[in-house]
Amino acid sequence: MTLFSVTRKNIQGNFKNYLIYFLSMIFSVVIYYTFVSLQYSEEIQKSIQSWETMRSIFVQASIMLILFVTVFILYSNAFFTKKRKKEVGLYSLLGVRKKTIGKMLFYENLIMGAIAVLIGVLLGTLLSKLFTMMLLKLLSSTINVSFSISFEAVLNTLIVFSIIILFTSIQANRLIYRFKLIELFHAEQEGEQVAKASVGAAAGSIILIAFSYWIVFHPITEQQLVQLSLVLFGIVAGTYLLFRSLIVYLLRASQKNKSRYYRGMNLIGTTQLIYRFKGNARTLTMISLLSSVTLCAISVGYGGYYNIEKTARNWSPFSYSYISKNEVFDHQADQIILEDKEHPVQGKLDISVIQVNGDISDLEYVPYGYAAKSVPTRLIAVSTYNQIAKVLNREENLRLSGNEAAAIRPWQDNTFSDYVGHTITLKLSEENHSIKFVKMFEERVLGWVSPDIYVVVSDRLYTDIAKQVKPFVYQAYKVKNEKSTIETAKKLEKLLAKDTELSTFYTMYTKELESSGIDIFLLGFLGLVFLAATGSIIYFKQLNEAYSDQERYQILRKIGVSKREVLTTLSKQTLFVFLLPLVVGILHCTIILKAIFGVNLAEKTIMIPIFMVMAAYVIIYLGYYVLTVKSSNNIVNK
């Protein structure tokens, strides 16, 4: 019998183990290749206007994928190796030389890797077309997708996976040298001590998590980075202790209730879980953290895509607006806009604005790069504001008198603070003038400038100040179907000089569409991969455990536990393992969204996309759960 035929027989005999490892390698290749081929796709490059900046985002995402794929392959390799230690030990026991065994394992892994890459690239070619179409759809591009294999993408994939596979092959080769024979034989029995729960660690987990949640809502330091590190540390350490100690502690406590514990299969279910949790603490921590990051990322991406119109409207509330410089230009611009018959003008306004310096130290928000003592502040008369509100379909009839003023929340103010009751001081050449906010608007009225502090003041005050500071005038138009005003927007851009602060809804909208489209695609893609991976890791783990529990369930069957009872306890245990990281993940995600992105969760426009993302996540997880229960049941309940 040659070494080759032994290897072949081996693969036939251990087909199931090989298959799982093989499939996870193919999965990794498919994901990576698909992604990289998007990066090299000409169709996509053509459809994205700012490709150069997008390219770097793609490259960053692909680096994340490499990291991820490496971890995933190493993980399934470890799972596979563990299953085979005994077999390797047997060869050694039967007198095969270590060098020969090492060589065999090396080639075996290498050949499997090579085949996996081949299959992966072929499948990836099909998938990449699908994903290209999806991305182009998100970008509202009309380019047709041809069928092609990108040479650069293949080369890139080959290089990355050659390194990974070579590494795992060398590891496989070293296996026989790394362990003593006796260790190889006891591989499946090791590390299953009965878990003890420490009260300190269990309490520590609650304290750590509660503390980091608390910091999110009550910042203890000005420095964002320190704050963020504290929160992250608290969450990561707390989650680990939660799985390692708190859960075990709670399960142990539930054992004290004898009339519940000594009832039917509760005895088995509870002890099985305790027995497993400590060993799986690291995996479960990783999974719940990964889930929360994934959920956050997709939620933010989807939230952005969902709110494109709202965002664009905030950048540019009018279809077109610019600062009037002279009558000739105004006339030309007016002509251009009126000529566009497809987008009839619904409203046109001359908006008079005064810019002065103001001391806004009474407010929480300070624009980036300015000192609160002196920030350029723009004033609008209340009558003008009411006209704007009418054209923009905002129902508002504002009345202000004397020193009363209304604030319009700056676009980058994420403090959620209410300005009402606060005062700011306008610095005029003759004297300073304090005004007091009596009203606050969330929706902006003019194109974005930096800093964008707009304040509505009484007509009387406005005329007074206008005597000292000369106002300037915005020409603002609202037209029908403003999302498609590509030609007019381009013509206006050509006509008007830079310092006219020209802002068109169309430009803002497409810019938003492009960046959020790519955001959601990348985040969705990575999220899907992470989701599939976390699901698969739990699946592997549970299957592995089902194999080692086989004997235990056989004993139970002999004692008189029915197949149905076995299935019930199995479903319950698996549910616990699936549900716990998911719940923890969702909880963390909600907090992270609040902490990092300042998302106001009560807001409906944010709630809906986040809720949808979470629902999708839960549904996919449910699929994995059903699959896992079914497979484990097949193993233990034959």
Place this chain on the structure above:
Amino acid sequence: MKTIVEAKRMKKIYGGKGNVFTALDEIDLTVREGEFVGIMGPSGAGKSTLLNVLATIDTPTSGDVVIDGTSIINMKEEQLSAFRRDKLGFIFQDYNLLDTLTVKENILLPLALAKMNVAELERRVAIVADKFAIGSILEKYPYQISGGQKQRTAAARAIVAKPSLILADEPTGALDSKSATDLLESLKDLSEQDQATILTVTHDAFAASYCGRVLFIKDGKLFTELVKGKGTRKEFFNKVLDVLAALGGGASDVI
């Protein structure tokens, strides 16, 4: 006295076309309440098959098996599980204790499965633990105790639910002679004092000498039967050895 096991023309055939192996060939068997019956025979004689059929883990190809008044032939999986739980107790050569449970939890498992109330359950566990002298190790885990202790735990688990029939498969196979003697004495007491019905498969003539009656099977058929009667255990042991010699199971099968 009540009949616990009544098996008629029990037959078990393995394999299909062309490759048929008859493990049990129309065996009749009757065991009465309080009997301690041993089953012996050379390897491949059908001992384990017989035990598995009685344990309802395996089904006979034909024939009828009635245990404690109930025929187990046409029962569904669900019913069989309930039947095993309520009527049968098992002792295996390799103990079959659950390593995730303490000794106490292992013993009370059948009672928990039967959903007995806690007070009665604790009382029963205390009684059997006392009977097998394992009261001091109740909170230990199986990997912390010796083989003899493990087997006594398994025996305690087998009888705790007061089953109609206790089935033992080579119970002393993995024990040293001192532990084996302890266990066999306990089982004998159980059948004599508590009227427990015990059926054990064994290779060991010494173990068989504790039984009240020993059945010998060969090639799936009943070969002969020995009854202890009034004689001493020593005499019975010698008789068993004589039959084994006649049976020709090979020297390796006799201790």
